[in-house]
Amino acid sequence: MLLKSVDNIFWLGRYLERLDDTARLVNATSHLLIDSHKDTRFSWPILLDVMGLDSSSTLADYQLPPDATPEQASIEYAVMAHLISNNASSVSIRHTCSQLKYNARSVRQLIPRDMWEELNMLDSFIQQHCQQPGGRQQRYNLMTEVSRRCQMVVGVLDGVMLRSDAFGLFNMGRHVERADMTTRIMDVMVLQQLQPTQIKRPKFRWTSILNALGGIESYHYYLAHQSSDVDAIDYLLTFADFPRSIAYCFNRVAASAKGLPHSINILQQVHQLQTLLKAAPLSELSTEQLHSLIDQIQAGIMQLHQVITEPAAAQQQQLSA
Amino acid sequence: MSVKSFTRGGYPLTANCFDELVHDDGSVRPPAAAIARFIDKHGATELCQRQIQLNQTISDMGVCFTLYSDGSNIDRAWPLDVMPRTIPGSEWQRTSAGLKQRLTALNLFIDDLYNDQQILKDGIVPAELVLQSKNYLAPCQGISPRYGVWANICGTDLVRDGTGRFLVLEDNLRVPSGVSYMLENRTVMKRVFPELFADSTIYPVDDYTHQLWRMLASLAPRSSDVPCIVLLTPGIYNSAYFEHSFLAQQTGIELAENTDLFVEDDIVYLKKLHGKQRVDVIYRRIDDVFLDPQTFRPDSVLGVPGLIKAWAKGNVAIANAPGSGVADDKVIYAYVPQIIQYYLGEQPLIDNVETYLCLEPKQRSYVLANLDKLVVKPANESGGYGILIGPRSTLAEQQQMAAAIKANPRNFIAQPTLNLSTAPTLCDGALEPRHLDLRPFILQGKELYCTTGGLSRVALTRGSLVVNSSQGGGSKDTWIINDEV
Numbered sequence A: 001m002l003l004k005s006v007d008n009i010f011w012l013g014r015y016l017e018r019l020d021d022t023a024r025l026v027n028a029t030s031h032l033l034i035d036s037h038k039d040t041r042f043s044w045p046i047l048l049d050v051m052g053l054d055s056s057s058t059l060a061d062y063q064l065p066p067d068a069t070p071e072q073a074s075i076e077y078a079v080m081a082h083l084i085s086n087n088a089s090s091v092s093i094r095h096t097c098s099q100l101k102y103n104a105r106s107v108r109q110l111i112p113r114d115m116w117e118e119l120n121m122l123d124s125f126i127q128q129h130c131q132q133p134g135g136r137q138q139r140y141n142l143m144t145e146v147s148r149r150c151q152m153v154v155g156v157l158d159g160v161m162l163r164s165d166a167f168g169l170f171n172m173g174r175h176v177e178r179a180d181m182t183t184r185i186m187d188v189m190v191l192q193q194l195q196p197t198q199i200k201r202p203k204f205r206w207t208s209i210l211n212a213l214g215g216i217e218s219y220h221y222y223l224a225h226q227s228s229d230v231d232a233i234d235y236l237l238t239f240a241d242f243p244r245s246i247a248y249c250f251n252r253v254a255a256s257a258k259g260l261p262h263s264i265n266i267l268q269q270v271h272q273l274q275t276l277l278k279a280a281p282l283s284e285l286s287t288e289q290l291h292s293l294i295d296q297i298q299a300g301i302m303q304l305h306q307v308i309t310e311p312a313a314a315q316q317q318q319l320s321a
Numbered sequence B: 001m002s003v004k005s006f007t008r009g010g011y012p013l014t015a016n017c018f019d020e021l022v023h024d025d026g027s028v029r030p031p032a033a034a035i036a037r038f039i040d041k042h043g044a045t046e047l048c049q050r051q052i053q054l055n056q057t058i059s060d061m062g063v064c065f066t067l068y069s070d071g072s073n074i075d076r077a078w079p080l081d082v083m084p085r086t087i088p089g090s091e092w093q094r095t096s097a098g099l100k101q102r103l104t105a106l107n108l109f110i111d112d113l114y115n116d117q118q119i120l121k122d123g124i125v126p127a128e129l130v131l132q133s134k135n136y137l138a139p140c141q142g143i144s145p146r147y148g149v150w151a152n153i154c155g156t157d158l159v160r161d162g163t164g165r166f167l168v169l170e171d172n173l174r175v176p177s178g179v180s181y182m183l184e185n186r187t188v189m190k191r192v193f194p195e196l197f198a199d200s201t202i203y204p205v206d207d208y209t210h211q212l213w214r215m216l217a218s219l220a221p222r223s224s225d226v227p228c229i230v231l232l233t234p235g236i237y238n239s240a241y242f243e244h245s246f247l248a249q250q251t252g253i254e255l256a257e258n259t260d261l262f263v264e265d266d267i268v269y270l271k272k273l274h275g276k277q278r279v280d281v282i283y284r285r286i287d288d289v290f291l292d293p294q295t296f297r298p299d300s301v302l303g304v305p306g307l308i309k310a311w312a313k314g315n316v317a318i319a320n321a322p323g324s325g326v327a328d329d330k331v332i333y334a335y336v337p338q339i340i341q342y343y344l345g346e347q348p349l350i351d352n353v354e355t356y357l358c359l360e361p362k363q364r365s366y367v368l369a370n371l372d373k374l375v376v377k378p379a380n381e382s383g384g385y386g387i388l389i390g391p392r393s394t395l396a397e398q399q400q401m402a403a404a405i406k407a408n409p410r411n412f413i414a415q416p417t418l419n420l421s422t423a424p425t426l427c428d429g430a431l432e433p434r435h436l437d438l439r440p441f442i443l444q445g446k447e448l449y450c451t452t453g454g455l456s457r458v459a460l461t462r463g464s465l466v467v468n469s470s471q472g473g474g475s476k477d478t479w480i481i482n483d484e485v
Helices: A005-035 A045-050 A055-061 A075-085 A093-106 A113-129 A136-160 A165-193 A207-212 A216-224 A232-238 A246-257 A263-279 A287-320 B030-061 B089-113 B127-131 B179-192 B194-199 B208-217 B241-251 B307-312 B324-328 B336-344 B361-369 B395-407
Strands: B064-069 B072-077 B085-088 B153-160 B166-172 B229-232 B254-256 B261-264 B267-272 B275-278 B281-284 B317-319 B374-378 B412-416 B422-427 B430-439 B441-444 B448-450 B455-459 B473-476 B478-481
Touching (some): A005 A136, A045 A055, A045 A075, A055 A075, A075 A093, A093 A113, A216 A232, A246 A287, A263 A287, B085 B089, B089 B448, B089 B478, B166 B324, B179 B194, B422 B473
Parallel strands (some): B085 B478, B229 B254, B229 B281, B281 B317
Antiparallel strands (some): B064 B072, B153 B441, B374 B412, B422 B430, B430 B455
């Protein structure tokens, strides 16, 4: 494959996963809301913060439609508009889908026809149905459908795509993004329900979030087979048999790196992250320490992205010289 | 069941025009019998239903073309009419032989022009016509590409006259496009009309991509290795990018932009993930003058510096070879029958449309006196731009054209307004005749190949003769039907 396609195919994987994960995040938080007691007020703007936006300025700039209903005037609606329907919002599902399509176009020659068609159908579905964030029930169904269609693309690709460098890079993109998103979802859990404290953190058992991640059954399996005292944090960070755990994602990135010219650099970075996970005494951490660990992992994931795409840039310079 | 009832007497034939599916007496031509049976059985409502299904399939498949409009690029869904166009297999065999004959002669002509120029010395084609053409590229002199073939991929536009005879309207020898739509049209139609494909013998078209690869591979300068072939595209914003990426995907060759290539010691390399790779063949979809800023336009941002030198040294093949465009000048077109006769000693199997050359004083006076009846075309434009269609033009437009012709007679030709053939086309729920043409694609490398049929382009506006998709034209799937008993 061409050197310049490295970036596009990697981003194709990232954006596809981001679509799926954003849909899951929306549903996870909606469920969290349903589980909450009336007196715990869910703070919607925090969702924008974990997606990397500044919630206060983002919401301050938000323009209500002139004929807004009371529901549409809510903070929840504004946040959901940013996450789902607002094309100008860099984290919205619609925007992400446009980026996905752009990258697919750039590397169309690497993509099997069947996958190209699935991507087209995904794009037309999203552009048609994600124009409004909708009410809660409608939103739930819509997000489930977005997620399902993303899975269709992956399934088709897995069945027909050549096992080439492009396949490896696409999968690395998916797993880097997924690890990143799982840390973001954990951030919501930690930030939402607790003020950072110095004392040992309490146990997290958010079945709603695990449900949205598709991992509730395997979580119960995990609990039943662990001798030590563990919770959802341990599970999401270290249980490598669960395909949305951070540990699993890192393993997949390492496996996909084989055969690439810069695989050594990638493996080194993955190894560093794995060491970080293993070294942390998870159950002993205070909430603050846990928060800081998640920050460290996120920084490491950004580094990993650089390592995967940067040698390409370096080689490009060398070739043009 | 009578095939006559296909149109139920309600199909309005156009006077003096050949209809592809219906005889003058209203009966259905034999190749269209299966379609007639389908419509008799299911009715117009079902046909409309299939058109909706077809449009959805095109959207799902992402078949589109890019239109540059209002300063931005917009992807438009590819327009395909639900009604196919049918051609008898026996007629196609003769046509295909004529197309191959024509390309063979044109390639001998181009090779001669850049080498001995015997045809000019023999006075068959006026030398100044060729040598002053902006498509005659002096840096190509003395070069002879493999097999002496310059135009490896040709898209020839065919039209029928009022009697139904195929005529060549123009030869596209530079970067002809449209073949991907021919292939995708068939894929769509097979999904939408599976029963029709079971009901008649329609020759397949999907061999093209393999033939294209074989032809490109046959051009490779190094014979021992698996050739490295790339399609050179101007990039994802180009109007034909859909086709570029489609062909690269379907043939398994690399899709490269100029920045993915570089030249070192007159060898072209591709920047790949695992390092540089030597390129053997470039299927370029960029115009000649943009190919290499060192040789042609220095301001080209699409070209690869040093490419032409590498090609001239025989280190890389370029398809179509730079300079091929000299033979698809619309003035040269008028000489093609003589060119065929000169090189092959044969009569052309397909005739030209009668053509008046504005550079010939007598013909020019005729053209200027009959601007309201003729179609006037600039010699070197494509996409249907700059054309005057006499009977549909205003006096002001005619006067403007007259001035342009007088200022630069060499740049214009004129042809009689043709009674282009028609075919039943679904328009607002009814079948109406619409004019169409046909662009088959012919390949020449080591061997010759012609597509089975081609891309049928149809003018969707009633009475219109403009079939270009950039100007509101649509398309039809072209069915070559086995008519041998």
